[in-house]
Amino acid sequence: MQIERIALPGIGIRYTFATEYGDKVGVICMHNGDREFFIYDRNDPHTVRATTKMDSHEAQHLAELLHSNVTIDHFVDPELPATSNVARLEVKAGSHLDGYPIGKVNSRIGISVLAVIRAAEVMTSPKSDVVLRSGDLLVVAGTQAAIGKFSLAVGSELAGRGMGAPMSCAAPP
Secondary structure: OOEEEEEEOOOEEEEEEEOOOOOEEEEEEEOOOOEEEEEEOOOOOOOEEEEEEEOHHHHHHHHHHHOOOOEEEEOOOOOOOOOOEEEEEEOOOOOOOOOOEHHHHHHHHOOEEEEEEEOOEEEEOOOOOOEOOOOOEEEEEEOHHHHHHHHHHHOOOOOOOOOOOOOOOOOOO
16 A cells, blocks of 8 residues: 655645545644544545544544554665664554563564653653553664564564555654
């Protein structure tokens, strides 16, 4: 699936994609966390057929209903190896890493946990003694292979999810 991402200065980011069934769908991720979902007319791809707005909590509930998703953003930085990737993964219930300290994860799997998002708390550069919990969202960096291995360990789905497609709705810093 190809996802188009367009910055909307002062508003947020708009994402659009075509479904397998031929519908063009869009989401505007507002800087304040709100979302606007829309479906384009099949006969005129520039005309919106239906739209709805959701606050950040409603959008989170919808995302959980639709299932979590792994995001890997590829970036170019001359200071980093060309194989560096960043992904957002969820620690699923029943994962054997639930209850595992981050320090052992970083050295054992070959990824770096850059941040842990737990409920409303964001822990950037988490200490090695932070213990992973079911439901934690992790921002990790590493090679595509290491991230793939780690996604299996935490129980997130990676295969077949369009790994190069930037799909995060996070507001820019």
